[in-house]
Amino acid sequence: MRTLIQNSRVFTGDTVLPRADVLIDGTRIAAVRTGPDGDTDGLVDEVVDGTGKTLLPGLIDAHTHVADGDLALAVGFGVTTELDMFCLPNNLARQRALAGGSDAVADLRSAGVLATPPGGHPSRLLTPEALAFLGDSIDSFTPVASVADAEPFVEARIAEGADYLKVVFDDGTHSGEALPVLAPEIAKALVTAARAHGLKTIAHVWKAEDARIALDAGVDGLAHVYTDLGEGPEAEGLAARIASHGVFVVSTLVYIEAVTGGGGRELFADPLVGPRIPEHLRPGPAAASGPGRTPESARASAAIGLLHRAGVPVLAGTDATPFGPVHGAALLRELLLLTEAGLRPEEALRAATRAPAEHFGLVDRGRVAAGLRADLLLVEGDPTEDVRAPFHSRGLAPWCAPVPLSERKTAVSNHRFLKVGTGESRPTRVPLPPAFLVKASTEDTEGRLSVLEVVVARPIPRHVHHSADECVYVLEGELIADFEGGSHSLGAGEFVLLPHGVPHALRPGSTPPPRVLQLSSPGGWERVIEDMFAAGGPVAAGGALDPAALNATAEAHGITYL
Structure with a gap:
């Protein structure tokens, strides 16, 4: 890939060139020219107009x-x-x-x-x-x-x-x-x-x-x-x-x-x-x-x-x-x-x-x-x-x-092609139960999102994500999403977006419990799950998840259980 940036002001790190052309060849700067337009030492794939801009x-x-x-x-x-x-x-x-x-x-x-x-x-x-x-x-x-x-x-x-x-x-x-x-x-x-x-x-x-x-x-x-x-x-x-x-x-x-x-x-x-x-x-x-x-x-x-x-x-x-x-x-x-x-x-x-x-x-x-x-x-x-x-x-x-x-x-998505098979999970820092399969980790997506396949076996208490939006797509079964005072039933093939900053809760609505695809953007959701299991302490009381116990881990990740 050869790119020519033309007619820009250039701060070289040492001095200012009022007008110059800079040729990029692959991963390197091939030439910096201050004279009239001249030979580019071969064809270029892209020309960028730098007029009024500074390189x-x-x-x-x-x-x-x-x-x-x-x-x-x-x-x-x-x-x-x-x-x-x-x-x-x-x-x-x-x-x-x-x-x-x-x-x-x-x-x-x-x-x-x-x-x-x-x-x-x-x-x-x-x-x-x-x-x-x-x-x-x-x-x-x-x-x-x-x-x-x-x-x-x-x-x-x-x-x-x-x-x-x-x-x-x-x-x-x-x-x-x-x-x-x-x-x-x-x-x-x-x-x-x-x-x-x-x-x-x-x-x-x-x-x-x-x-x-x-x-x-x-x-x-x-x-x-x-x-x-x-x-x-x-x-x-x-x-x-x-x-x-x-x-x-x-x-x-x-x-x-x-x-x-x-x-x-x-x-x-x-x-x-x-x-x-x-x-x-x-x-x-x-x-x-x-x-x-x-x-x-x-x-x-x-x-x-x-x-x-x-x-x-x-x-x-x-x-x-x-x-x-x-x-x-x-x-x-x-x-x-x-x-x-x-x-x-x-x-x-x-x-x-x-x-x-x-x-x-x-x-x-x-x-x-x-x-x-x-x-x-x-x-x-x-x-x-x-x-x-x-x-x-x-x-x-x-x-x-x-x-x-x-x-x-x-460019990056082509560089990072990833295929994860049925029932498979990406590597995790600690072993996770089969109910949690990491399909794309935060590291895989360079922080943009994380994707997990999850079996929602018991109610997830009301909570708020302070920075990440949560998306859930139901693969099978029925999921209940409690959001802003209303309860919403989702069946297979249905989807819900749960924006950051707004409290919500999730619970199973079917037996066997629903299996869902859970996406967090930006990423980090799998790290919350990993840290909860790494902590090793109980997060449930009487069969129900305990918000106080969950917060011991979740708050470090920008999540608060209410």
Whole structure:
């Protein structure tokens, strides 16, 4: 497939070309020409008119945490590569397989398991519910307790395929709790071991003192900007020291404003961005009248401006997670926050393209140049003058080596042909009873939907899906759907759509009980079932399903039984 994008403005990652033609051949950029229309080195299959538009490298988010569906969400907003900063092994294996096998999702690099002392951050976040959601075990989270642990820990990360090492420097002050921190000698041993194996080390910090300790250990980058030191002689001295060490800083301003209760609501209110954000990631009504920029956000923004002026490489990152900030969309907000911190629009774009590619060794992307991957965005307007252009671009068209977004459904469905026979089920994380057959999993459909064949043997209590629509097609028997005060009988061949946000209940209306095809969009329904059986506890009392017991698992998946 050879595609010629003509007459567009091009931000190369380095500079702006007022008008250029870019030829894409297969998965690579074949040529970038600024002269009059000329030879295309052969026939082209498609010509795209770039008049009035800007072509730029696919965006790179330099700080994320991925789970099922996140990579697909990211690429829809123009983020073509995510740099994950902590991912447990089972989840990481799924995400790597997805990124490696599909051009409908963002590409992925990851630190794998991060280095922290016993009980250190983020141990308190690894609840049974969180681990079940990720499909991982606490056994895969190995803390570092001594200098002797450093080399084996790094070797284990390399065995898992880690692309870099992340080390935590966080005493919990900002969250109001005292957490253990790595001893300086352990931190230095980790950095030394990583460097010996060719890995860069990225430090999680929150305070200026954390950054100083990380610098003493010899890290290559900071995964956050500090929030307690914005301007003044002390701040200037720290910025100069970071610059002298050649250390980069990942901004994560959008994360800081989110966790400190600052702004960010503009993203959800945007008419072209907001509707594409999953409902469970949107702020509630109370957030709409919350405070503006917090002192932490203001100091972090000032620190980024000071670091930039001191010559420190600033990389755009969001700390996006499955629960927010929103993968993809958050990076658009981050670009705006970087300009508010003092970067010119062109510099902010560089922080999300060339800069992370350069500092993380991604030599095949981050620029528009011959020979590189065709990870490209074509947007209306000129983001080198106003970084909000991608927000307001109805024509946002990511190419991911090099399938345009508008063509991905066909391309990806052809790539993912799947046939499941009668009585067969797709693989599940835990064994499920024969009453539950997974015909298409969330992973199979890249998060878009899940399809199960289910025997509804007993009443399913009234419940509400906060983000997923549920569709049921009756294969045999009779199903009763209770919805908005009415009861609806469905026989074989009949169908019902149960929209998210509206409580409903289901119950068998026949003996033997009905057999149905159950579809959830976006996907995730099979993970609810898996987690309920993995939990092993009783979910029924006196033969009836118990809403309280069900909620112990379901609420982590955006479902509440009433």
